[in-house]
Amino acid sequence: METILTLAGIFALTLVFVVGLRAAGWSDFAGPSTAPQQRPVLGGGDPQTHAWQRFHARYYTMTLLFVAFEMEMMFMYPWAVIYVAEGGKALAEMGMFLAILSVGILYGWREGIFKWE
Amino acid sequence: MGMTWITRLAAGARVPVFIAMGDGAPAAALTLSRHPGLSVVDTPRAASILLVAGQMPDALIPYLHRLHDQLPHPRATLLWQSPPIPSLPDAIAVDADDDIGRAVADVFAAVLEGKRASAPDILPDAPPSEWRGVGPHGQGGKGMMGGTPYGRPMAMTDDDIRDRLALDSYTAAFGPFLPFFPPGLVLTLTLQGDVIQKVVVTHPPFDHDGSPLATLLNLLGLPALATRSLGDRADDPVLRRLIQLSGARFAIPSGLGRLPDGSDVRTRFDRMTGAAPDAASQDAGDTTLEHLLVGLEWHAAMLVLCSLDPATLRDICKNSDTGDQDETQGESESEMHAGHMS
Incomplete structure (x- = not known):
């Protein structure tokens, strides 16, 4: 019974919240939004192209380097715990893993990650 | 609509005003942000009163229309030492010797009480x-x-001038009513991200002094010092000391915006703040805005623009591409679509 009451209470509060938001949206505070008001503010100027455009995430090479080294660390800790018990098999597996990650680092090298600009 | 508690509260606040600087704007317009009853805001979205100071040339009237429509309701326009503008019949004229603070406050109260209807849109409510x-x-x-x-x-994609990656470029007219632009200047800029790729001078700046030091200090994030420097108070030794102590000059990269006379933004800032002796005048030579701005990021470009004294900036604009010669059919067509129809 208590659970049902709690649920009903939460539901009622949600309803009040949603209705309140809608009412605020229709109130005097939100005036009509006309086409001239939807223009971007450029100090009276006007854009010639649409604002939907693609930016270049120039930090992507740094991200790649970070992910490569972080993944290495993430797997090397648990690997180090079981390394003695597993022996050569674990060593081979880690070698394969590092080889795959180093491809990313090599790619980054080609893209000029290590050059300070 | 009567005076509800909320409009009474709003009427007691400082009046949010956006100033559109025209040609020959009254000198008092520059120091209006020190007025106790007014709050000069940086964007029309935050303003209730549009204050047109000085005469607006015909070429800038469409820009004024777009600005006017961006003010939220309720709103009103005041023409301060400005001849009447036919497309703004509701605008209230204010003479040079009227108390501008009083006039603005009266109009603001009348608009809030509903005694004065909020100014309707000038442009049609339709997408371009x-x-x-x-x-x-x-x-x-x-x-x-x-x-x-x-x-x-x-x-559409365009080659980035830094590393030739093909990325989208954005072309828009900026100004003339941006608070960090010299009054009257309209630049059609092509940007990739915030890097300027192309500059066309659409309208040159007006022939008056403005307040370049205050604008520069605002850009450097020192609004209190900017307000303090307005008017003829730039020579105040206390203010000079405060600007020096703020370390603002070290926020300006050295070598930025170098002119043929060897001055860069930092040395021009030093001259404005009295840290370096005044040069006779800046020599623009045959520098163009393309030389100065292309390849700069937005913040650096704005520092360069605001550091130039108005006469030098006008010389540089005369040297620069004004977009008349290479206006192709396609460009003018897209301008017509994006533009303005009244």
Whole structure:
């Protein structure tokens, strides 16, 4: 019974919240939004192209380097715990893993990650 | 509509004013942000009163219309030492010798009480033109680059001048009513991200002094010092000391915006703040805005623009591309669509 009451209470509060938001949206505070008001503010100027455009995430090479080294660390800790018990098999597996990650680092090298600009 | 508690509260606050600087704006317009009853805001979205100071040339009237419509309701326009503008019949004229603070406060109270109707939009409530895609129902195009949504073509790729990556470029007219632009200046800039790729001078700056030091201090994030430097108080030794102590000059990269006379933004800032002796005048030579701005990021470009004294900036604008010669058919067509129809 208590659970049902709690649920009903939460539901009622949600309803009040949603209705309140809608009412605020229709109130005097939100005036009509006309086409001239939807223009971007450029100090009276006007854009010639649409604002939907693609930016270049120039930090992507740094991200790649970070992910490569972080993944290495993430797997090397648990690997180090079981390394003695597993022996050569674990060593081979880690070698394969590092080889795959180093491809990313090599790619980054080609893209000029290590050059300070 | 009567005076409700909320309008009474609003009427007691400082009046948010946006100033549109015209040609020959009264000198008092520059120091208006020190007025106790007014709050000079940086964007029309935050303003209730549009204050047109000085005469607005015909070429800038369409810009004024777009600015006017961006103020939220309720709003009103005041013409301060400005001849009447036919498209703004409701605007209230204020003479040079009237108390501008009083006039603005009266209009603001009248608009809030509903005694004065809020000024209607000047431009029609329609997108600059209809959505035009390539499909039979006006939909779609090529990937992200298709169609002309709401009258503006999608951004197309262009080679970035830094590393030749093909990325979208954005072309828009900036100014003349941006608070960090010299009054009257309209630049059509092509940007990639925030890097300036192309500069065309659409309208040159007006022939008056403005307040370059205050603008520069605002850009450097020192609004209190900027307000303090307004008017003829720039020579105040205390202010000079405070500017020196703020370390603002070290926020300006050295070598930025170098002119043929060897001065860069930092040395021009030093001259304005009295840290370096005044040069006779800046020599623009045959420098163009392309030389100065292309390849700079936005913040650096704005520092360069605000550091130039108005006469030098006008000389540089005369040297620069004004967009008349290479106006192609396609460009003027897209301008017509994006533009203004009254």
